[in-house]
Amino acid sequence: MANDARSWELPIDTGAIPKNGADYDAIVVGGGPGGSAAAGYLAKGGKKVLFIEKGVWPRDKVCGDAVGGKSLGHVKDLGVKDKLEKTPHFRVTGIKFSSPKGHTVRVALPEDDVEKMEAGYSLPRIQFDHLLFEECQKHVRDAGGHVIQGGDVKSVLFDDGSGGSDPGKGSKDARHAAGITVQIGGKKGEVLTFNSKEIIGAGGYRCPVAKALVEDTYEEAMVDRTHYCGGYREYWSNVKGCTDNSGDIEIHFVDSVVPGYFWLFPVSEGVVNVGIGMVMSLMDKQKKKLKAMQKDVIANHPLFKERFSDAEMVPGSAKGWQLPFGSPRKKEKLQPRRNTMNGIRLVGDAASLVDPFSGEGVGNALVSGEMAARHIIEQIPHNVYQDELWSVLGPELKNSFNMQKLSRRKWLLNWFVGKASKKPVLQEMMTEMIASKEAQESLHSPWFMFKTLMF
Numbered sequence: 001m002a003n004d005a006r007s008w009e010l011p012i013d014t015g016a017i018p019k020n021g022a023d024y025d026a027i028v029v030g031g032g033p034g035g036s037a038a039a040g041y042l043a044k045g046g047k048k049v050l051f052i053e054k055g056v057w058p059r060d061k062v063c064g065d066a067v068g069g070k071s072l073g074h075v076k077d078l079g080v081k082d083k084l085e086k087t088p089h090f091r092v093t094g095i096k097f098s099s100p101k102g103h104t105v106r107v108a109l110p111e112d113d114v115e116k117m118e119a120g121y122s123l124p125r126i127q128f129d130h131l132l133f134e135e136c137q138k139h140v141r142d143a144g145g146h147v148i149q150g151g152d153v154k155s156v157l158f159d160d161g162s163g164g165s166d167p168g169k170g171s172k173d174a175r176h177a178a179g180i181t182v183q184i185g186g187k188k189g190e191v192l193t194f195n196s197k198e199i200i201g202a203g204g205y206r207c208p209v210a211k212a213l214v215e216d217t218y219e220e221a222m223v224d225r226t227h228y229c230g231g232y233r234e235y236w237s238n239v240k241g242c243t244d245n246s247g248d249i250e251i252h253f254v255d256s257v258v259p260g261y262f263w264l265f266p267v268s269e270g271v272v273n274v275g276i277g278m279v280m281s282l283m284d285k286q287k288k289k290l291k292a293m294q295k296d297v298i299a300n301h302p303l304f305k306e307r308f309s310d311a312e313m314v315p316g317s318a319k320g321w322q323l324p325f326g327s328p329r330k331k332e333k334l335q336p337r338r339n340t341m342n343g344i345r346l347v348g349d350a351a352s353l354v355d356p357f358s359g360e361g362v363g364n365a366l367v368s369g370e371m372a373a374r375h376i377i378e379q380i381p382h383n384v385y386q387d388e389l390w391s392v393l394g395p396e397l398k399n400s401f402n403m404q405k406l407s408r409r410k411w412l413l414n415w416f417v418g419k420a421s422k423k424p425v426l427q428e429m430m431t432e433m434i435a436s437k438e439a440q441e442s443l444h445s446p447w448f449m450f451k452t453l454m455f
């Protein structure tokens with residue numbers, strides 16, 4: 001393929017670094033999907049934005065690389081969908097599940113969505129994030145804002161509520177974000193200050209804005225190992241059954257991996273994202289590491305050994321990362337955890353919004369990025385953001401948490417997948433559940449479940 005068709009492998013020109021001390025309507029920290037969406041929507045709404053990313057493009061992000069249907073509306077609104085569809089990607093038409101005993105079931109994605117190309121893709125994040133960032137940084141610069149890559153945000157500056165700038169003084173609730181400091185070009189680089197009363201934290205699971213809000217200001221814990229997941233991925237080529245550019249992604253509840261799961265997500269061009277994930281508190285109880293578990297499954301499991309017999313791992317692709325789940329916390333008043341204060345809104349992983357069953361976080365990063373931007377544009381009080389985010393995402397995050405807890409039981413997985421593999425009505429129900437939130441509600445109707453499973 002010609003070099004210009006692989007634009008995501010090239011650097012992105014983001015223009016000159018702005019002058020120290022510049023003022024902005026909003027500052028967005030982090031250039032993943034959440035930050036790109038927030039910065040793009042703010043700029044489209046006429047705001048002067050400073051958009052900062054620590055990495056330098058092209059940059060990788062450890063992920064399973066599946067981009068679900070929920071994301072595609074935003075991908076389209078931000079002007080990226082047509083461009084993305086001209087680049088190599090895997091079109092997802094269904095999901096294959098297997099149980100610890102090795103039963104398998106295929107759940108088709110809704111036909112309508114597949115036909116309209118709204119069902120979802122998988123493609124490497126190095127490619128997806130590049131396409132999204134490139135377009136959103138253009139929106140930012142077209143609206144008079146600035147973009148920095150290779151900028152490591154070091155701290156959030158606060159106004160103490162009395163006109164001073166000492167966050168040690170004044171009550172937490174009177175404190176207001178006033179700007180950030182950012183180090184440019186590595187550890188010995190210059191530290192610059194930029195000012196804004198509206199800051200969006202989109203820096204992922206270790207976001208410096210989330211830390212300033214959750215840990216430093218409110219002295220609450222950011223990491224809760226019962227709601228954080230460890231994830232490990234490798235890219236492989238030549239895996240049998242994974243060489244087409246459309247078809248199924250695969251989720252396997254392998255005996256040696258439950259209470260986690262093993263996935264195979266083709267990303268087109270004959271490459272597959274192969275990975276494993278497990279809740280960290282459950283991982284603490286296991287002696288094995290994710291990397292070793294994955295090696296064992298690939299080499300020895302009867303369902304995969306033969307499929308990997310001619311396969312090769314892409315050198316340098318083995319990497320681990322964390323997923324902050326959006327499952328409801330028992331002791332927290334604010335769910336899933338605090339994500340706003342005067343002048344700060346957190347989005348995506350910085351707000352701990354990853355789906356606790358599927359591990360999907362890109363969709364919720366885009367949804368929260370749009371919401372945070374809209375709240376700033378419409379000058380909605382910051383505390384409304386916390387409530388709106390949970391009322392939009394809370395119901396499905398709660399459902400997914402229940403599913404995750406059920407999927408820790410091997411006997412239940414064996415029973416359910418065994419039944420589903422023989423009952424088309426169950427497969428259709430699972431398709432419906434992927435398509436609609438209302439259908440997910442039926443999961444909580446004991447009579448409905450009893451009827452569907454037993455008869």
Ligand SMILES: Cc1cc2nc3c(=O)[nH]c(=O)nc-3n(C[C@H](O)[C@H](O)[C@H](O)COP(=O)(O)OP(=O)(O)OC[C@H]3O[C@@H](n4cnc5c(N)ncnc54)[C@H](O)[C@@H]3O)c2cc1C
Binds near residue numbers: 033034068154321362
């Ligand atoms: C192993 C694994 C598999 C996954 N599989 C899937 C999947 O298949 N589908 C799915 O939808 N989701 C998946 N996820 C979750 C998904 O990757 C995240 O939810 C998603 O990337 C969140 O987007 P974000 O923009 O909030 O954060 P990120 O994508 O993490 O982006 C944060 C950005 O902030 C930047 N940054 C960090 N610190 C600073 C700083 N100090 N200054 C400036 N910038 C900073 C980072 O460089 C990064 O670019 C997976 C995650 C893992 C770990």
